Amino acid sequence: MIRSLASRTGQMLLVIFGISVLVFCIFFATPGADPTARIAGRGASPQVVARIRAEYGFDRPLPVQYAKMMEKLFISRDLTSFVNHGQRVVPEVLQAAPVTLSLVLWAAFFWGSGSLVFGIASAVLRDSWVDRLLMVLGLIGLSMPVFWLGEVVNLVTQSRWHDTFLFRWVPPLGYVPFSQSPFGWAKALFLPSLTLAVSFIGLYARVLRSELLTAMGEDSIRTARAKGAGPVRVWLWHGLRLSWLSYVSLFGLDFAQLLGGGALLTEVVFAMPGVGRLTYQALATLDLPLIMATVMYAAVFVVIANALVDGLYALLDPRIMEGRHGR
Amino acid sequence: MEGSYRRIIRAVLTRRDGAFAALLLVSIILACLSAPLYAALNGIDPFSSDIAGTTVRNGRSVDLMQPNDNPLHLGLSPIGPDWRPGPYALGADSQGRDVAARVLYGGRNSLLIAAASATVCLCLAACIGICAGYFGGWIDLILSRILDMLWAIPVYLFAISLSVVTVGHGIRLGPVTIGADNLLIPIGIIALVYVPYAARPLRARALSLSQAGFVMAARGMGASDWRILWREILPGLTPTMAVLAPLVMALCMLAESALSFLSLGVQAPAASWGTIIQDGEGLLYTRPVVAIAPGVAIVLTVLALNVLGNALRDQLDPKGGA
Numbered sequence: 001m002i003r004s005l006a007s008r009t010g011q012m013l014l015v016i017f018g019i020s021v022l023v024f025c026i027f028f029a030t031p032g033a034d035p036t037a038r039i040a041g042r043g044a045s046p047q048v049v050a051r052i053r054a055e056y057g058f059d060r061p062l063p064v065q066y067a068k069m070m071e072k073l074f075i076s077r078d079l080t081s082f083v084n085h086g087q088r089v090v091p092e093v094l095q096a097a098p099v100t101l102s103l104v105l106w107a108a109f110f111w112g113s114g115s116l117v118f119g120i121a122s123a124v125l126r127d128s129w130v131d132r133l134l135m136v137l138g139l140i141g142l143s144m145p146v147f148w149l150g151e152v153v154n155l156v157t158q159s160r161w162h163d164t165f166l167f168r169w170v171p172p173l174g175y176v177p178f179s180q181s182p183f184g185w186a187k188a189l190f191l192p193s194l195t196l197a198v199s200f201i202g203l204y205a206r207v208l209r210s211e212l213l214t215a216m217g218e219d220s221i222r223t224a225r226a227k228g229a230g231p232v233r234v235w236l237w238h239g240l241r242l243s244w245l246s247y248v249s250l251f252g253l254d255f256a257q258l259l260g261g262g263a264l265l266t267e268v269v270f271a272m273p274g275v276g277r278l279t280y281q282a283l284a285t286l287d288l289p290l291i292m293a294t295v296m297y298a299a300v301f302v303v304i305a306n307a308l309v310d311g312l313y314a315l316l317d318p319r320i321m322e323g324r325h326g327r
Numbered sequence: 328m329e330g331s332y333r334r335i336i337r338a339v340l341t342r343r344d345g346a347f348a349a350l351l352l353v354s355i356i357l358a359c360l361s362a363p364l365y366a367a368l369n370g371i372d373p374f375s376s377d378i379a380g381t382t383v384r385n386g387r388s389v390d391l392m393q394p395n396d397n398p399l400h401l402g403l404s405p406i407g408p409d410w411r412p413g414p415y416a417l418g419a420d421s422q423g424r425d426v427a428a429r430v431l432y433g434g435r436n437s438l439l440i441a442a443a444s445a446t447v448c449l450c451l452a453a454c455i456g457i458c459a460g461y462f463g464g465w466i467d468l469i470l471s472r473i474l475d476m477l478w479a480i481p482v483y484l485f486a487i488s489l490s491v492v493t494v495g496h497g498i499r500l501g502p503v504t505i506g507a508d509n510l511l512i513p514i515g516i517i518a519l520v521y522v523p524y525a526a527r528p529l530r531a532r533a534l535s536l537s538q539a540g541f542v543m544a545a546r547g548m549g550a551s552d553w554r555i556l557w558r559e560i561l562p563g564l565t566p567t568m569a570v571l572a573p574l575v576m577a578l579c580m581l582a583e584s585a586l587s588f589l590s591l592g593v594q595a596p597a598a599s600w601g602t603i604i605q606d607g608e609g610l611l612y613t614r615p616v617v618a619i620a621p622g623v624a625i626v627l628t629v630l631a632l633n634v635l636g637n638a639l640r641d642q643l644d645p646k647g648g649a
Contacts, residue, residue, distance in 0.1 A: 014472070019480065140630060147604070155612065279484070295488050302479045303479045
């Protein structure tokens, strides 16, 4: 148990190290470009360029540059954005994080509950018109670009039907902090998170349906039926217990990816001042330190989340730990 | 081998969903290929702005830029759609360009980038998957760890990072220079970010094939690794690749539209469905069709690709997969 834990942690640290090298190389070691000029932004004075070069060690070999950058990101956390008047990058990202967290939590609630309802419904009513309709709707949800769906939602709720009773309650675009007004917070997040959840509802309902249908062929289900369990107990208790493992691990990975920046497009369309929108604004000014910081934090976050999901998985299903059942 | 492929294609096309998706896809491709025809027939240039231009509506000549409906008639809006075949059927955008023509021309770029990046992505993924799955050992360990690493960076963030350092600067690798607005840049970036997605199933398949009886037999007969890879493993991978191809192309198309929407993909004055949606963002409440039309095109294309992929999977592997 402890050995396996230690080896998992070791692998995780290795992956984090690899990612940090990769991201560093993408931003500051691409051939044919001087990173100093990029950090300084367009039209910077020679003094500023010289200062940046010294501060980041761009006149020294690559490994030193890498070490300096990591120190600025994770240890002293004083990476500075030069385009943005010397704004500290790390606090800026941390300030935007609660917005993204709220958005993704709401979205996870919608896609978890929505896909459970639709997935179970279409598995129980297999091959009926309900099943076929739900699966087609799910596929359509999967096929929509989220930013376009967001624009259509905005068009309908902010402009075309805003003065009807249906959407009169919709607040103007933007975010309301929970501490300011819990109700306003929920109202502001409702439509953006639902938009973000649509494609996941489609995907997860399809996954759950096929897992449930596979599970229904297992011996334990037949036993439960033979022992006189009713359909509700068979589907919701025995069926879900057999099929929830892959569902939950998929859920964990997607949740982490969204928190790590996958919600960027939704945040941009709905003007949510989260980490994704911060990254988007940095794109316009080519604020490389900020973009690198968000990408790096996102990747590290995803790796840690993956490791946690793996650990949880192993705790819940001892067969994995012993390596007997390679699922 | 040839016969079995023809049988699978026929089986997919005789399913109702497969035939519908194939028909939809072919008509979208044909419509986009005939974009120059539309432009020539209606005498319009979809790439240059024409704010002072006029067009003919109901037999009368009207300005492309119309005064707004507000009481003081302040500001100008582009002409709206009239839904009839002819010039400006879907109205004009803020530059006075024909939206329908731009959607058709943009579709050529969107389809080209999606198809090309899916092809590149699958080739790369097949190479990695075969090496990792067939040779195993430390090669597998290293390749799998690299894929894990790439997979941990959220796909769109990865694509954005790669784009932000290449778009607008171009790439200079020794003697090769790729211009900043070359389509090869988005193609390469999108192909790269989806390699882990495609490489995993291919690696698993190559691994199980490399332990199959006929591979053992070939090895026993003294066949070289290259011969086994080329003649035994690769043909065994083609069904998996055939299923992945439309699904990866659908993902690539969505990624391309997202990058172009963020101005990191196709660069002006060229268009793609993503850039047109972005053009339409400013006109969303006055002329929504500018943003909605290319989005509908994306949804239909991606839907057709997904349906096709699922139908193929059902035919090739009736039991597996969601």
